[in-house]
Amino acid sequence: MSRKIVEYNLAGIKGIYPDLSFSKVRLFIDMDNHRKANEITNVLAQYKKKFHRALWVMLNNKYDKDLYSQEGKDVTAIKFKGKFKRNLRIYCREVFQDGKKIILITTYKKEVYENSDDESIRQIIKNIKDYQYEIPE
Secondary structure (H helix, E strand, O other): OOEOEEEOOOHHHHHHOOOOOOOOEEEEEEOOOHHHHHHHHHHHHHOHHHHHHHHHHHHOOOOEOOOEEEEEOOEEEEEEEOHHHEEEEEEEEEEEEOOEEEEEEEEEEEEEEOOOOOHHHHHHHHHHHHOOEOOOO
């Protein structure tokens, strides 16, 4: 069964970064778990400037180890670094459709330590790889 997703409105980011080309990347938020979707929305509002910088990286089809990087095959993370080597991560899944990269913002894990080999993180990545989505044209 496909998970429910909502396309992320990029209108606001276009005003901040008018030079971006939005034709190759689309963003969606996984809405299947409403509590987690609300957590994601709160984190994005709290770290708005950093999220906009991460969006710039994502929409330019790039990676940056401090903002947005690969965590496993087809799984990425938006990183919000904090004090004492703790950080917040929002995990994403990348898929390709009709020559476009689709980034699905999926789940949120807080207080992750640098270079953590945490079993719960490995489980999140494994789960994300198994999620099924029906992406609208």
